[in-house]
Amino acid sequence: MQLDTPDLLAALATCVGARHVLHSLEDTQPYNEDWRRKYRGRAAAVVSPASTAEVAAVLQLASAHRIPVVTQGGNTGMSGGATPDGSGAQIVLSTRRMNRIRHVDPFNDTVEVEAGAVLEAVQLAAGEAGRLFPLALAAQGSCTIGGNLATNAGGTAVLRYGNARDLTLGLEVVTPDGRIWNGLRGLRKDNTGYDLKQLYIGSEGTLGVITAAVLKLFPTPVARRTAMIALPSLEQAVQLLCRVRSELGPALTAFEVMSAACAPLLQRHFPAMRWPFDSRTPVVALIETSDHESEAHARDVLESVLARALDAGIATDGVIGESVAQSRALWALREHLSEAQGLEGPHIKHDISLSTSRVAAFVDVAVRRLEAEFPGARMAWFGHLGDGNLHFNVLAPIGTDPAAFCARQEDVNRLVHDLVHAHGGSISAEHGLGQLRRDENARYKDAVELALMHSVKQALDPLGLMNPDKVLTATKRY
Template identity: 55%
Template sequence: MSAFLQQCRHLLGSDHVLETAQDMAPYLNDWRGRHTGSALAVLRPASVEQVAALVRACAEHAVPIVPQGGNTGLVLGSVPDSSGRAVVLSLGRLKRIRKIDVANRTMTVDAGCILAEIQQAAAAEGCLFPLSLASEGSCTIGGNLSSNAGGTAVLRYGNTRELCLGLEVVTPQGDIWDGLRGLRKDNTGYDLRDLYIGAEGTLGIITGAVLKLYPQPQASITALAAMDSPEQALKLLKLMQDYCGASLTGFELMSRICLALVAQQFPALPQPFAAGHGQYVLLELSSNESEQHAVALLERAIGAALDGAIISDAVVATSVAQSQSLWQLREHIPLAQAKAGKNIKHDISLPVSRIPEFIATTAPLLEQAFPACQLVCFGHLGDGNLHFNVAPPEGVGHDAFLANQAAVNRLVHDSVQRFGGSISAEHGIGALKRDDLAHYKSPVELALMRSIKAALDPQGIMNPGKIL
């Protein structure tokens, strides 16, 4: 491989071909600290032309490529395996915001742009890029697109796929496909854009994107509602949609144990209710009219929910600081879980109407199979996405409980399938869920996916071992 690495140094300069264990370490460890891979080198190109040249070199020498953005994924999709044969191709230096077209409501960006910086650039032009994730300060838009990320605003704006109009992609042969078209309508054959979004770098490397922008809302109002059950949360969702329509931009379900865990691990965060409740919903309204309009909509809907005994109590934020405080409760749930110890995570989606029944059915199955296990259930109820995480019983070692991971996953995923759901809602498949995908996808679907992979990447060098 010395000739290959020398070719990479010639293309990038030695400073951007990382080969020592110390230099490569941040690129080889997954976000959750569960896996450390091995790589031949980490390559850090600064342009799409350099990416294409590197891919051609990899194809020539049959070197596998693991594309990587911010490396914030949760399914081992952006880290190499332990063989040491692959290179990590980091897009972190491709971070230009190429163009903002306010009249067309689009922004063209490099794949390595940090999500929060894209949000800020849109805001500076009086626009909104609505994708919002807990990792937005470090994740990149290329990674968001490769995993078709969701986030807290999917209910109103859709997943990342719905927020992208065009792509620039380097193919496994090192060609550059320029699909950076800011068109809402382009009915000229197969939609290649949608093929690459969600493919987790297994079909090509996204190097640029045209993103949709929206008007900045005049006001956003946040509230936290308390209720007894997921059934009541579902009733609240229907009521809020009936009263508020498209103004409802966020609807997050959190169980009692979620907020108790946050209170335990982050005692400085305020707790809005003196007494505990079975379930909580964090909801957000955005209005393009005025703050008064948003407040009136929310007060009317909350009043109806209280009158109908759908909710037991509610707190409405009256300032930006209070709104941020309420959102911190939701955003600190994964952080509280991490501080409390290891757990078995599930990122699942279900028909919204069946979520209460799924929880009521699956929770007792887990309790029966793994007595006293703790179910930390939260997520985006408005779009049917639950983070259905299972923590060990009190006093049981986390590593010992993780030995049950395969059995826990099978129980949860079997239940998901019975309810017509998906084992991955917004995190992707990566290497972590690859075997589960083979178990739950139909033979026809798997054959079609393999055919696409073989046609576009016949050498099999693009992110091998991921998805398929």
């Protein structure tokens, strides 16, 4: 039986202190709406624990009174996975106060951090110890480690270092009934049973609350080099990726691509940024290498690789950042694409992944089908070709009402996702399912796999209190 509001607020105050329990609509509004302002709800309260013990106390209370809990970190998600529903019956558990860097171990190349630690703060702490934490996202100044783990975040360096899942050695988790699992082991080898941390990574808060993690660190490269390359087609981009991966090996850190439709958006909304090629260039690749020898060696190697690609006709033009400022300027073009598209107006987003060898074939047929069925639509796709992840976004025709175009989102999604499925891909690569792609996922997921997911949810959260109706559509049991 759920508590009345005054009793709930009083009970939560005993867990975390009255100052850290919010209830008024004005105070809870920032937590009730997702970053894209696509989903809005109404939390019964927002509670901000400062420790794992306080999280446990909140979940014990929620379990005893059948109160659903939505965990929220930096609230930068793209799929509505951390937004409460409109019932006014759910608690938002914010991890913002749990932001400590607990311990950096340079000898073990690990860092132990709390879930509310901002990604950029973890990067800086690693850097101060002479190490690198390689997870890098456009939202790194505000997203939190807990959210990164909950969605198995990817970012720009997956090609070299892997997703958040690959960067995690241990977790601390509070279960739905308020028990604490301390799995904070900084071990590369631990073959003592089920690897439980992998259940929680990518689960989007539906199985428990991640409160801390032990993450991998790496030696800091002596030098980094960035190049932007003009290509005649996506097929050539795949060929270039194959070539530079073979020639550079682990020195290749990132390989990003942008379509021709991206250049006009950046030029219109960020005119101070210089696009280095003709705006009609079909495809542009952004490459970053890491070198552990010297700046000169890094530049010579990248120059040599790109010269051979130009001689082979794979690439048509290219520029190499000659300084940190120039490299940052090249990366800024890539990192501002999401914002430029947002400034253009509402549009239809897709976060898909395919085998790298099938990306070009998918894009070719998807663009042709969309142009035929939605004349004038602009396919401003970009993303991480190195790991097969594209943000295949569809914008309204120029001069038309973007909101009216987005009313056809279901039709656009069906076309795109059907093609992704036909090409053996996934409809969610790094942004999570949340509520945005929950129902779509059920359409494409193997029936046995989906049943197993429901079994895991039932086993770990039998009351269905953890982030209800995200990832899976669940029968209400609370």
